[in-house]
Amino acid sequence: MDEEKKAQFQAELLRLRKEVTESLARKTQDVHGRAGGEALDEADMGNATLSMELELSSRRMLLETLEMIDKALRRIEAGTYDTCEICRRKIPLERLQAIPYTSYCVECQAKQEAQRKK
DSSP: OOHHHHHHHHHHHHHHHHHHHHHHHHHHHHHHHHTOOOOOOHHHHHHHHHHHHHHHHHHHHHHHHHHHHHHHHHHHHHTOTTBOTTTOOBOOHHHHHHOTTOOSOHHHHHHHHHHHHO
């Protein structure tokens, strides 16, 4: 991959990182803001619990995305950004454009997902 493409991907990853970090900050404020000491009946408590679980799940996904973005930025610095971490083949440019923080080619990603489902 040429230096110009690397710089473009790095800029996109930094933009995504900022976006995810801001979303995490908002979610953290939302969770802390809702932790107020209001008296709730059972139905409200159930709704509040479900809402909190959804927020935490969303937060967890954002944290995982942030980790993948940081890993991709490190791979750019190391010169391995467009190389699949499993098979060591080149990740197609189209895939990197679609998911700039991916570490795997399509085939290896499919294998990873199939193993997780077992």
